[in-house]
Structure formats: C-alpha cells, structure tokens
Amino acid sequence: MPYVIFIIINAIFINNFVLSRFLGICPFLGVSKKTDTALGMGIAVIFVMSVASVITFALNLLLVKLNVEYLQTIVFILVIAGLIQLVEIVIKRFSPSLYSALGVYLPLITTNCAVLGVAVMNVSELANANILYAFINGAASGIGFTLAILILAGIREKMANADIPESFKGFPITLIISSLMAMAFSAFSGLSF
C-alpha cells in the first residue's frame, strides 16, 4: 500500500509528467488557452493513459515471451492509435455531448508523447511492476498532466488582459510561465524517498 501511495505522489507531483519529465508539452502549450478545454483534454488524457497502460503492459508480457522486444515501439504506438480510434467511436455512439466536447482533442492524443511515454516507462522504469501498478501509474500520470495544464490555463486566462511586449506574445510568455511553474514543482523533489 505505501508503494501505491508513492507511485501516485511521484507521478502527480515529484516527477510531474509535463513539468519535470517534459512529456506531453505540445498539448500543454497548444490546448491551454481556456480552462474548460484544458479540462476536457485532461480528462481524455487520463482515460486514454490508464487504458493504454494496462493494454500495453499486458502486450509487453507477450512480446517478452515471444522474444521480440524490439517490436515494442511499433506495437505500442499502433495499439495506442487503435485504442484512441476505438474510444472515439464508443464515445460518439454512447455520449454525443462528451464527444462534441472532446471531439478535436481525441485524435490529437495519438501524438501526445505522454501516452507512449507512460507505456514505455511502465515496462522499463517502474520498480517491481505488475499490471495494477501500471494502471495506477498511468492514471496518476494523467492526473498530473491535467493538474499542470489546468494551472497553466488558469494563469493564461488571467494574462489575457496583461500588457505583454510584442515579441513575448504567444508561446514565449507561456514558456516562461511554465518555467516558473516548473520551479515551483521542483520543490516537490524533496518529497521523494
């Protein structure tokens, strides 16, 4: 049980996916103009990451058994792409309102390196991994991503009225805000044990 808590705290705060591992920066910068779209993206990522963690972890056991681990990248990315397509179809069929809310972001998740990143990390870096820990790690990492993107979106909404020098507008100022956020999050590294 303490190990589970460690995984969760580690994934959300200490090694936050965006602010200390640099995974999923593209959506972090691109989809953080408004808090509600940021939240939609975050929820989609949490869902896809937890499901993808479980499926890729199970598939990796099969790959190891067949002794074809070098196919890892190809298999993982195909599974993730297929999974996202499937999720899109299911959501479209059963919850059109959620679909229209997430619509644009779902296909974008395919190239969100956070999803592939968590899948690879589960099989290569997670200590004494099993399928449950993989699931928890995936979900917690997704929550960490959501937390970071929500904070950034909140700051950017407030910043809309600020007087920013011309050449700082857009991405540069967002990167500098992220830098300050990363500084704040780096304080969590004292929590690791």
Add this chain to the structure above:
Amino acid sequence: MSKKRKIDVGTMLEPLTDGIFKNNATFRLVLGTCPTLAVTTSAINGLSMGLATTFVLICSNAIISLLRNFIPRKVRIPAYILVIATFSTVVEMVMRAFLPTLYEALGLFLSLIVVNCILLARAESFASLNPVIPSVLDGCGIGLGFAMSLTLIGAVREFFGTGCLFGYEFTALVEAGLPMTIFVLPAGGFLVFGLLMVAYNVVFKAIEKKIASKKAQVPHPVDEVEIPEPKGGAL
C-alpha cells in the same frame, strides 16, 4: 498534369532553406517541443537528438511521398505512424549497438521520436502532397533546422548550467562558482527556450523587414526556365 511552371534554382531549394529558417520547427512552428526541452541539457545531446530525428524525417518523408498515391485517405494516419515507427526503431537499435553512452543519455526520448509531431506534421502537410525529391529536401531542411535549434538551446543550457561547451570545461568559470544549476533543471529548459524564441522572433522580424524594403526598391529579375511539372508518382 502537363502544366508549365516557372522555376529557378532558388525555388528548387526552397523546401530546404524554408525548413531551416522560415519554417524552423522549434522556434516558428513550435513542434516537437518535448525532445527540445528534455534532451537539451548539453549541446552534444541536442545535436545527436536533432540528427537522429533528421534521419527518421528524411526516410519517412521519402517513403510516404513514394506511397502517397497508394495510401487510402482514411487510414493515412496509422500508415504514416507505422512508417515513422519503423525508422525510429532502426535509429534506436543502431544507437544502442554503436553509441551506448548516447543511448543512455537520450533514453526514453529516442523511442519517443515516433510521436514527435514534426514527423507527422511534415508527412501530412508536405510529403503526402509532393514528389520524392522536394519531400527529401523538406525533410533535410526541417531536420537540420531542428538539429540547429536543439544544439543552440543545448549549448546555452550547458554553458550557463555547468560551465562547459560541447563537453569542454571552462575551468575559470567553474572555479569562480559561476555555473547556475537551474539551467540544466527543467525550469531552466522552459526559460531558455522561451527567451531564445523571443530572440528568434525579433531577429526574424528584422530580417523580414529588411528583405521587404529591399524587394520594394530593386525588383531583381529571375532566370525563368520552363519545365514540365513532374507527374505524380513518376519520381
């Protein structure tokens, strides 16, 4: 298909030069930001990541451009990803065999080349619409631009963070205790990237203004050669 079009050598090489400056992946298009921030703790790491990505980009652009008339529109994204994943696996295996220290340094991000949005963006917006040679040139240009930006960010972070440049240590700086560790930490990565982007924007705008004013003064003649447009799939 037998439309005539006017070209000169400048337009032939346009995809190459555009990729390096006008469409610079890192500073202008803001694509592939994850490896940009993650591996640029030193100039060497940035350069090698950039070159690895360039290799994958050239190969995948060439293959996707060759297959552009065969891949059905509906399954194009999985098809592109499969092509890209193949080449990124090649890079990963070669590097593990021949450059193990570099492989350790780049770590996870080497297998993450496959989800680098530069690759998919170029496949979708350039290689799937153009013949092979321009696509390869585009891959070269975008890749080199990416490698250059990564090396630049890496050099700045390495210099301020550890007092080294390409592994060469400036002992005077280190002994004076000047290096600031924050620059090699994540926060420094975001900061350096942001400030360099500001600098790039300022320089880019100044150059663009200069070119525009020059063009307005002297309308220089272009050597006009008429060549038939290459047929789809012929190259």
